[in-house]
Amino acid sequence: MDLRFGEADEEFRAEVRGWLDANLRGEFAELVGTGGPGREHEHIEGRIAWERRLGEGGWIGLGWPERDGGRALSWERQVIFHEEYARAGAPGRVGHIGEQLLGPTLLMFGTDEQRARFLPGILSGTELWCQGYSEPGAGSDLAAVRTRAVSRDGQWHIDGQKVWTSLAQHADWCFVLARTDPDQQRHRGLSYLLVPMNQPGVQVRPIVQLTGTAEFNEVFFDDARAAASDVVGEPGEGWKVAMGTLAVExxxxxxxxxxxxxxxxxxxxxxxxxxxxxxxxxxxxxxxxxxxxxxxxxxxxxxxxxxxxxxxxxxxxxxxxxxxxxxxxxxxxxxxxxxxxxxxxxxxxxxxxxxxxxxxxxxxxxxxxxxxxxxxxxxxxxxxxxxxxxxxxx
Incomplete structure (x- = not known):
């Protein structure tokens, strides 16, 4: 594949560059060059507001299908956007987990109702996500997760612990890999649940890193709740869905x-x-x-x-x-x-x-x-x- 851009692509590049130049001013000027790995603590409130500005400008979900609210742009134009975004020193994204991970996963495995419920919040930059995969003793060996979820009274009841959860302290939602069939082992009997973070059953504890900052977290679920319909794919098919998420990362x-x-x-x-x-x-x-x-x-x-x-x-x-x-x-x-x-x-x-x-x-x-x-x-x-x-x- 040859990464050469045509005249129309270069016109799009000029559009992206112009928008970034016009918007990385005023209240957002101080965000230039901030955020990203090791620096997620910088100007967090301003960067959350910047997500909403990106959403207003239509710069989230560029490759998503138009029927799901995206712009269905070619990969060439998506590359152009990301290159110009980095070249401008635009701030590290706090919404990338929703846009780059959860969104594509719902496009592959989600129901029409799930896409209609969750994609607009990602596209507008108004709902932030984190990823509930790794656990103590189940980091590299993801199939060993011990967080459990039980379907009861029309809800999923979730108990367990996740670790190294990026930006969990700012997230509205978490996609959680949990064991829903206790009779199965390893990658069988897992489910992929969409769990609201702002509830009594969820506790977030920051992990201080070598850099002295704390963008990673421990997340504890103590009878946390998720709606019965907020399982992506069928119950027990969580491993397939989780691997799909990792593949598009x-x-x-x-x-x-x-x-x-x-x-x-x-x-x-x-x-x-x-x-x-x-x-x-x-x-x-x-x-x-x-x-x-x-x-x-x-x-x-x-x-x-x-x-x-x-x-x-x-x-x-x-x-x-x-x-x-x-x-x-x-x-x-x-x-x-x-x-x-x-x-x-x-x-x-x-x-x-x-x-x-x-x-x-x-x-x-x-x-x-x-x-x-x-x-x-x-x-x-x-x-x-x-x-x-x-x-x-x-």
């Missing part, structure tokens, strides 16, 4: 992510010039390798584009994660290496430099969203057809 927004990576790399190069580290042949070679590998990430993403909204992709997301996570981690190491001893000094007792945040937060890149080991196992089994490794997660 990294779509065209990958290009925006890569634009952010490019800005980080540019900053590291500028730092190397300023510190004199660029004269070190080893540092220069690592910087060149980083640039080359980032181009490879882009070309790989181009080759895996074109999966229509509402269909289930294959293992493309696993391959992408296995490629970008170690690359980003190496960039964090490079960021502090070019500073040398200065990288050990913080600007204040509670402050970190951008290089320090990059280094510390990227330690988790090869773990969250499925560890590298899990990605390799999935690729081996589902893409290459290799046998399942005994005694390990699946």
């Amino acid at each position: 990294r779509g065209v927004s990958t290009f925006g992510q890569q634009m952010g990576f490019a800005r980080e790399l540019d900053t590291v190069v500028a730092s190397a010039r300023e510190s004199g580290a660029l004269a070190d042949p080893e540092i220069a070679e690592r910087l060149l390798d980083s640039w080359i590998e980032l181009r490879v990430l882009r070309y790989t993403a181009v080759m895996t584009l074109g999966v229509p909204a509402g269909t289930t992709p294959g293992t493309e997301a696993n391959v992408a994660k296995l490629m970008w996570a170690p690359w980003h981690q190496r960039l964090g190491e490079l960021a502090v290496d070019v500073l040398g001893a200065d990288a050990t000094v913080t600007p204040g007792a509670d402050d970190l430099t951008d290089a320090q945040v990059l280094y510390l937060f990227t330690r988790a890149d090869t773990i969250y969203g499925g560890s590298n080991e899990v990605q390799r196992n999935v690729i081996a089994q589902r893409m290459l057809g290799l046998p399942r490794e005994r005694g390990r997660w699946t």
Whole structure:
């Protein structure tokens, strides 16, 4: 697949660039360059308001079908939007879990009633979502979840614990993978539930990270309730739905992510010039390798584009994660290496430099969203057809 844009696409690029320039002003001017991984605490209320502004402008759900409120834009134009969004330094999205994960899942597996109920809130930026997958003892091994849900009195009653739940403290809803058939084991007997967060049975506790911030959370369900109709797919089919969500986790927004990576790399190069580290042949070679590998990430993403909204992709997301996570981690190491001893000094007792945040937060890149080991196992089994490794997660 060739990522070259026609004249009409470039006109669309100008439209996106013009809208961002006109709207990242006034009350939203201070949001430029804020948010994102490791910095989700920044200007959170302003960024929630920014989601609503995006919704008003029609910039959410760009690839969704028109019948479901989207704009049915081509993948080329979606790429253009994400590239221009990153180039403008627009703030890290707090609605991406709803738009990039839950929305496409409902397009694939949801009922007409579920799409009509939940998609408008995502498209308008007025309802935020979080993901209830990982648990203590069931992070990489997702099939080992122990959170349980029982259907009683026309509702689902949910008990259990989730962990590493991004932005749960700001979410209105959570899609929860829970065991609804206690007689089944592993990936059988699970259901995919849509659970309101603002209720007495839900408690959120922030987890303080190496960076001193807390964008991840523990979430406890103590007889939390969900409507009987708020199960995506049939009860017991949660594993299939959950795998569908994971498969769409990294779509065209990958290009925006890569634009952010490019800005980080540019900053590291500028730092190397300023510190004199660029004269070190080893540092220069690592910087060149980083640039080359980032181009490879882009070309790989181009080759895996074109999966229509509402269909289930294959293992493309696993391959992408296995490629970008170690690359980003190496960039964090490079960021502090070019500073040398200065990288050990913080600007204040509670402050970190951008290089320090990059280094510390990227330690988790090869773990969250499925560890590298899990990605390799999935690729081996589902893409290459290799046998399942005994005694390990699946």
